[in-house]
Amino acid sequence: MALNSVKETGPGTETDVLIVGAGPTGLALACDLARRGVRALVVEQSDTLFPGSRGKGIQPRTMEVFDDLGVVDAVLASGGRAPVGMVWQDGSRQGEHDMFERPGPTDTEPYGEPWLLPQWRTQQILYVRLRELGGEVSFGTALTGLSQDAYGVTAQLSTGTAATADTSTTGTSTIRAAYAVAADGGRSTVRRILSIAMNGESVDPAPVLVADVRIPTLDRLNWHVFPGGSAGYFAVCPLPGTDDFQAVGQFVEGEPDTSPSGVRKLIAARTHLAEEEVTEVLWASDFRPRAAMADRFREGRVFLAGDAAHVHSPAGGQGLNTSVQDVYNLGWKLGQVLRHGALEALLDTYEQERLPVAAQMLGLSTRIHRGEEQRGAATMQLGLGYRGGPLASGGAGALEAGDRAPDGPLPGGRRIFDLFRGPHFTLLAVGTDAELPVLDDELVHTHRIEAYEPYGKGLFLVRPDGYVGWAGEDMSGLAEYLVRCC
Structure with a gap:
């Protein structure tokens, strides 16, 4: 399917994705979708962005996400x-x-x-980036109802009295979207409407x-x-x-x-x-402090992300980071389905991949809160991956499919991460003369680099979220893999 085509989502669709909540989760997803050419409407019940510092620790893996989204320079300049x-x-x-x-x-x-940056500033940076990409947030807009059918979701929205103290702009509206994402926090209205249970324990x-x-x-x-x-x-x-x-x-x-x-x-x-x-x-x-997780992260065409899907003790600084990485996983999959005609089964892998990670992070945060474990490599989230998952196929050199793709220096002052930056897949031929396929450059960028120890030698297809999806010594299995994702 051509890059600028829109997958049929049923009559009356006004936007591709409705995002409920303009915290770091919703804003990061909106930025990712915007750069993919996916129409997204972000609605936020409050009149302004969240004003507090609450999630102030940005872990190294999230810094890599921000690098890809084009905001890491602002994050580095604003924090410490x-x-x-x-x-x-x-x-x-x-x-x-x-x-x-x-x-x-x-x-x-x-x-x-870890890099310290108050949450309100992180949100400001993401909001500025969203506007640069042509997106916007509808502030003072509350979700009051949500239903779905085989083709999309229908949301009831309210402004004025139901959402803010300003009675001069009271009104209601209905919007139709292909998909909806709940990024509206631990007391998620979307989760409540869907009757998805949140189970867990009091940490303290x-x-x-x-x-x-x-x-x-x-x-x-x-x-x-x-x-x-x-x-x-x-x-x-x-x-x-x-x-x-x-x-x-x-x-x-x-x-x-x-x-x-x-x-x-x-x-x-x-x-x-x-x-x-x-x-x-x-x-x-x-x-x-509480550790709890939703029973499921997807209900039909509606997805839960961030605190709407899982809540953590703040110990160890995992909440905001896990939330941003939820939508970094989901964003490219929505883009592939909505813009490139990928099978909808690709969206099933969001819960399959992220629910186990969220459970792992809940346990880690709880142990740190109770003094049973110290902050360390695990809290930096660089070791997280999707080995054995539904989108992990093969292995080569030093890496297995599902591993985070390492950075590294390239000739001319460039870095491997420079090759990944953007909404595309990247096929790396590392230290090998293996024949490479002719691929749609809009979907997959292909590069040959010299042998590099963290990769070893082989072919590595890196997903848009920076994880190795497929790896091998030759092209066997690559075409089948691309059919599943592209």
Whole structure:
């Protein structure tokens, strides 16, 4: 099917994909679809982007996703390395304690440690990118109903009173889409409408307060940790690229007071700082750490992604990252079906691949929260892959299908990741003179490179999301694989 053709999705279809929620999950998906020429409508119940710092840790694998989406330079310019922890006791510094492994960048892994960036800034960057790609968000628009048939979904939307406090623009509308994606968080309206259960456990019965504050008298060189003993932990982390700190406090007893006064009193009670040293309280919220996952990630033409599909303890910084990688997996598959005529069975592989990963990340976050495991290589998510999955076929050299495709230097200052960047598949012939097929250049870019140890020698078909889909020493099986995906 030609690149600019539109697969028939039934009468009255107004957009290809309806995305509910303009958090990092929804915005990342919208960016990915936009660059594929897929029409997407993003609706967000709030009037503006989320204002808080909540998911502030960007893991190395997500940095690679942002590289491909064209936003990594802005992310690097706006954020910074996680500072080393400083433990305090009775108003005195007790010594530094680094909470992260920092292996540093390598040829194969160019982003070597977590990068701190407040969630509101991540969303701003993705929103700017979406608009550059011709997309937009419909703010102040709530989803109130959703139904589907064999050809698409029908959504009821409400603006004004049902979605915002502005009664001057009250209205309702109906939109028809080929598919819908729930990116509307842990209390997902879409999930509730679909009656998909969310099962899990309470990670910790103690509620937690998180707030963005300004404390000019506190240095920004460390992540300040205040062991609270029986009162619960408390930490204050400088947010790079801003004048703000993120304060996080556990409540072993009582309930958090998220008012500005309550936040100031909490900081004064748990640290050596006085209330008046907290000059601004910009945002505050509270939550109870929970690990839960939806029974399924797909219901017909509707997909769940991000917190709508799984919720984590924030320990280990897995939530936002797993969410972005959900839609990085889903986006190219929707693009192949809607723009290139791929079989709809390709969409079944979203749940087949992502549900096990989400379950793994839930377990990891819970163990870190409970002190049973430390942050390390697993939290960076570079080792995640889809070996043995429905889209993994073959192996060659040092890699098996399903592995993350490594980066590496190329002549002329280029890198292997430069070859991957974009919505296409990439066929790499590494250290081999094997015959290569003539392929549609819109779908598959073909390159020969010299033998490279992280790959070994062979042919490697790299999916648009950076994982090896097929590998072999010759072309046997490649054509059959491409039929499944293209």
